[in-house]
Amino acid sequence: MSFETESNKSALPKEKRGRLTNLVSGLGKLPPQALDLEEAVLGALMLEKDALSAVIDILKPEVFYKDAHQKIFESIQILFTASSPVDILTVTAQLRQQGNLEMIGGAFYITELTNRVTSAANIEYHARIISQKFIQRELIRISTDIINQSYEDTSDVFELLDYAEKNLFDIAQNNLRRDSRKMDDIVKESLKMLESLRGKEDTLTGVPSGFTALDRVTNGWQKSDLIIIAARPAMGKTAFVLTCARNAAVQFNKPV
Structure with a gap:
């Protein structure tokens, strides 16, 4: 990410x-x-x-x-x-x-x-x-x-x-x-991920940001995501990213 x-x-x-x-x-x-x-x-x-x-x-x-x-x-x-x-x-x-x-x-x-x-x-x-x-x-x-x-x-x-x-x-x-990477390794990894998703209680497939409306759209941050935060200087880009990282680590026990 x-x-x-x-x-x-x-x-x-x-x-x-x-x-x-x-x-x-x-x-x-x-x-x-x-x-x-x-x-x-x-x-x-x-x-x-x-x-x-x-x-x-x-x-x-x-x-x-x-x-x-x-x-x-x-x-x-x-x-x-x-x-x-x-x-x-x-x-x-x-x-x-x-x-x-x-x-x-x-x-x-x-x-x-x-x-x-x-x-x-x-x-x-x-x-x-x-x-x-x-x-x-x-x-x-x-x-x-x-x-x-x-x-x-x-x-x-x-x-x-x-x-x-x-x-x-x-x-x-x-x-x-x-x-x-070998195709059989990719298939095995994908099947393992699908099995883990089937047993999840929530619908998120990635790392939660802590912002419910955003997570509903993205299903959480995915491993393959490149997230572009575009805004004018001093508009809160860094604060937003740090808040997402803190939420993932503190609220959801995800390594950041």
Whole structure:
């Protein structure tokens, strides 16, 4: 169960990367990155047919630091979505079709990536490191934006708080671990839940909020719910959420 408030959208990826590069260059540091792991993961994806299923929920094109690697993974994603085979030849053809082959270094670079791979055994671990480096870069970018806007006298402090909250929430939400599950496990869990509901005295299927009219509409907060509390600053969003949490814990003995 998560709560989010409405606020401004993030900048475009290239603008983000430009600001981040300028910042860390000024500090005499490179942005967090793992180019060797990016190369190893991309090479493994083109060699091992089962490797992509292990990282498809972890990686996105934007998590790669190098532009060429973003384009290569984007092509791999397109092939995977179309249920087409993913290998050196198909990825090269897809990049050529999109007009990106020369930009990434040509077919020679694709071959070089596969030559650097010895095994795909640790590809999921490597993918998570790549994702973590991306999160670090995003945190640096957001922190820099917040610092710069905080020095502006014209900035609305409440809008800035909403901006910080929204962007930090997006980082956490977009990088949650999503593991694949077997269908028989899902069916067993669903049957168990139905059995527990049959023996309940009340009609609520989720966690009560303590507000009867609201619970009548929602049947309680559900595990899969994303609750968006939208209102102007100082209208009581935080107080309402805290009251819901207190009611669930104190009145209904639910862990919060």
